Amino acid sequence: SQQGEEDPQALSIQEGENATMNCSYKTSINNLQWYRQNSGRGLVHLILIRSNEREKHSGRLRVTLDTSKKSSSLLITASRAADTASYFCATLNFGNEKLTFGTGTRLTIIP
Amino acid sequence: SAVISQKPSRDICQRGTSLTIQCQVDSQVTMMFWYRQQPGQSLTLIATANQGSEATYESGFVIDKFPISRPNLTFSTLTVSNMSPEDSSIYLCSCFLWDLTGSSYEQYFGPGTRLTVT
Numbered sequence: 001s002q003q004g005e006e007d008p009q010a011l012s013i014q015e016g017e018n019a020t021m022n023c024s025y026k027t028s029i030n031n032l033q034w035y036r037q038n039s040g041r042g043l044v045h046l047i048l049i050r051s052n053e054r055e056k057h058s059g060r061l062r063v064t065l066d067t068s069k070k071s072s073s074l075l076i077t078a079s080r081a082a083d084t085a086s087y088f089c090a091t092l093n094f095g096n097e098k099l100t101f102g103t104g105t106r107l108t109i110i111p
Numbered sequence: 112s113a114v115i116s117q118k119p120s121r122d123i124c125q126r127g128t129s130l131t132i133q134c135q136v137d138s139q140v141t142m143m144f145w146y147r148q149q150p151g152q153s154l155t156l157i158a159t160a161n162q163g164s165e166a167t168y169e170s171g172f173v174i175d176k177f178p179i180s181r182p183n184l185t186f187s188t189l190t191v192s193n194m195s196p197e198d199s200s201i202y203l204c205s206c207f208l209w210d211l212t213g214s215s216y217e218q219y220f221g222p223g224t225r226l227t228v229t
Contacts, residue, residue, distance in 0.1 A: 033218065042115075042203060042222040043154075088153060090218075097142060097207065099218060101154045 004089055004102035012108040019076045021105040023089030024069075030092045032065055033099070034074050037086045046074075046087075076107075084109045113138045113208055115221035123227045124194055131190045132224045134204035139184035144205040145177070148223070154203065160187045194228045201225050 004025040013019055023032070031050045035043040049056045049065045049072065056063045062075040076083055086106050090099040114137045124130050134143065143160040157177055158166040166179040180188045191198050207218040 035220075043220040045217055045219065048217065090154075097216075098144070098156055098159065099205075100156075104153050 004091060004100065006087075006089060006102040006105050008105060009103070010106045010108070012110060013079060015079055015081055015109050015111050017079055019079050019083070019107055019109075021074045021087055021107070023072045023074070023102050025072075025089075025091045025100075025102070026070065027091075027093055029067070030094050032063075032072050033090045033092070034061075034063060034072075035088045035090060035101075037088065037104075039085075043088070079107075079109045081109050081111050083107060112217070113140065113206055113219040115204060115206065115219055117202075117204060117221040117224050119224060120222065121225040121227075123229060126195055126228060128194055129190055129192045130194065130226060131188050132202055132204075132226075134187045134189070134221055136185045136206050136219075138206075138208065140206040140208065141184070142206065143181065143187045145179065145187070145189045146203045146205060146220075148201040148203065150199070157189070157202075160189075191226065194226075196228045199226055199228045 004023050006023045029051050031048050033048045034046040037043050047058045047063050049063050060077045065072045086104045088104045089102040116135045118133045145157040146154040147157050148154045156169050157172045158168040160166045160179045160181040162181045162184050176192055178190045201223040203223045204221045207216045209216045
């Protein structure tokens with residue numbers, strides 16, 4: 001499967017700062033989704049951005065999508081200790097309903 | 112939305128044995144998916160479980176090793192057969208639901224089953 005790449009692999013920031021994670025993928029997509037996973041538990045869906053959208057907001061989350069560069073970014077503003085988790089992007093390609101996950105970013109918020 | 116439960120939540124198994132993981136969804140869904148997440152890694156799709164037909168396996172995964180059942184629209188099982196330590200992973204089931212417009216969907220995941228093979 002074609003897996004996306006995320007960078008950085010790990011990110012540590014002070015509480016209150018903004019955290020930015022990037023995701024790159026390889027094929028044309030229908031949509032791109034971001035998920036959060038706390039300590040090896042199940043995934044929580046954060047936000048979905050369609051291929052014809054460029055930016056989307058949800059609370060403290062801001063997602064951008066650049067289909068020409070096949071990349072997306074997730075910005076978490078005013079980070080909190082509870083944001084400490086692994087974050088994954090996942091793409092849905094045209095023609096099937098299977099998500100392809102990126103490698104993930106481990107985010108640590110330092111109180 | 113959909114709520115997915117999995118049983119067991121974790122297990123420690125001996126090499127050579129098999130474990131069946133159950134997945135229950137609180138809504139009727141067409142497709143269910145099984146993923147594996149090896150320690151420190153991302154998620155890899157094992158197979159798509161279709162109701163009324165055989166599961167569709169991804170490259171690198173075979174039915175003899177990961178038999179799947181899908182007896183109805185809310186339930187599926189994944190069996191990890193003849194286990195070895197390399198099978199130690201978190202196994203997650205998933206489904207998606209289309210939104211009311213039918214133009215996009217949200218994918219839901221179960222809490223995962225943490226399997227350790229000794």
